[in-house]
Amino acid sequence: MKQRITLKHIAKIFDVSIATVSKSLNDSHEISTETKAKIQEYAKEHHYKPNSIALSLLNKKTKTIGIIIPNILNSFFVKAFVGMEKVASENGFSIITCITNESYEKEVSIMELLKNGTLDGFIISLSEGTQVEQDFSHLSNAINEGLPIVMFDRVTNSVECDKVIVDDMLGAYHATEHLINSGCKNIALISEIYNVSVGKLRLEGYKKALIDNGRAVNESLILNVNKKDDFDVLLNPFLKSKKIDAILSLDENSAVKAQRTIVHSGMKIPEDMSIIGFTNGKLPRFVTPSISTITQHGRHVGEVAAQILIDRLNSEEEDSEYVTKIIKTNLIERATTKSLN
Amino acid sequence: MKQRITLKHIAKIFDVSIATVSKSLNDSHEISTETKAKIQEYAKEHHYKPNSIALSLLNKKTKTIGIIIPNILNSFFVKAFVGMEKVASENGFSIITCITNESYEKEVSIMELLKNGTLDGFIISLSEGTQVEQDFSHLSNAINEGLPIVMFDRVTNSVECDKVIVDDMLGAYHATEHLINSGCKNIALISEIYNVSVGKLRLEGYKKALIDNGRAVNESLILNVNKKDDFDVLLNPFLKSKKIDAILSLDENSAVKAQRTIVHSGMKIPEDMSIIGFTNGKLPRFVTPSISTITQHGRHVGEVAAQILIDRLNSEEEDSEYVTKIIKTNLIERATTKSLN
């Protein structure tokens, strides 16, 4: 194992001081051209690399941001992650990634662990546990200690910071309206994410669309499924007991599962039953019949979030105003919805 | 913004030396119980956190590993990533993630960037570009500089290091044999990954299975698809021109796309056409008919890779032997294959 080469080594070789070497490599005008030349050449030949840990200690900046995600097996979060990675890497930032698995405790312990100087800032989407617990002190503490945070997707009003959110309410509103306009009478709602903020917003959008269109909100048409529950066992009786002719799914999983159940039940899609689901991953696209989805532009969300954080880190001013960016959703019509024409 | 609290601050408060504070917080027996007590209490109250950058500089260890992945939108790689994150976090390691987008240049520049002291070691799956280029000096350099590397999935014999690989050849072999045994006569092979090592191994397994079972390898039944190509345009004539009754797909994408094309063509699955595809993501499972797949146990691959790296980092001995772990695949029979009964 070759020893890492340092300024000290080079200084010894040329019998000069460490300071001289440092200045030479930084191309300081204080140093004579010849000295610079020979030192630079030697450094290049021997692949000298400044130790960034030492630099971080000196500058109190690590050029590294933390990304905290509830669950990376979720296609929205992977896409957001890809966007963040792209922007970060374009701007010379590294990324430390942590996955909370929806656990409040994990989220807190991760933040504690990372508030130790290794990071310049955080990008986080709250875990389900945190949104249930409603305790955000680990986040406000970080901000107080000078670590900027950008929250995305699953956010809270209880913490003041930059935010990038998806227009969940409007997305659900438009989707519901599309179902109404395409002739659906009894629109059910299925959600595995009733615990998290975005689930609640989507539910609101659904209700508002019904009301604005002169329909009553029928609570018995709303099915909240626990992740531990057996989906099919719940869904089958649910579908049979009511005269439902459309489903709005608040998450990718339940849309796909509902679609399967319905296909098996022999109902005609979209004639007897329309489906729209949130989150546009590969799954709804490739399934047969392909599922109409509301796309949240995950990648873009990630890019914007990363850009906001990096801009803040690079900016000189201490306290520029916090921003909240809202990313619009789009309805992608596929085979599970009737077209309006 | 509150200033980070350091040993120095605490030392000043109690009018003791920095060393005393350091020892107190590390619960050294050298320090009197009272002094320790009051200093520890103060530190806790004021949320003192040792600066890990300073510690890294001192110990020349960062407790951070780099994970370099070609493409995280690939379900095998996300699963592997999840496994690595789990093991790393259990062992108190952080993870810096980079995505090469299959580019050799990106891979090299990432490695250059990260060889600066921020990482204790790497876990990498080679980019397609690197496997085409066949230049691995960025990797051997890292190893020479004392940065251990664990390669997984897409590896090369040209670099000596720890490796975790999937038994691709055998996986393809068994799958092909399954098709043969279930009565398929003309088994085609479709690949979007003919450029990468695992693609080549899977191809070998396919050929070997044919030969071992007294079949001829018919090169015209092997379709290599470029990612830029329009898959359907290639596949349709391919399927029509030969009397194919089974397809082995070397990657998840082409399996799903082939399945769709076949469904549309009206052929009966699996009676007229059987399909087995590599990589067991959600897609093949939820698609109708669900696709029989060869699972590579991505999560487990990730866990093993991370564990090997961490064990090496934690071990005292400089040069323990390199290991190569082979993870066995399994065939998951679903609706696109006839059972053997």
Place this chain on the structure above:
DNA sequence: TTGAAAGCGCTAACAG
């Protein structure tokens, strides 16, 4: 044009 010294936050060997 070069170098000595201080310091980023911390630990450890050694004195007192």
Place this chain on the structure above:
DNA sequence: CTGTTAGCGCTTTCAA
């Protein structure tokens, strides 16, 4: 029991 000193690798005054 506590403090002094040196040092991890680097930059940056300030002096020479």
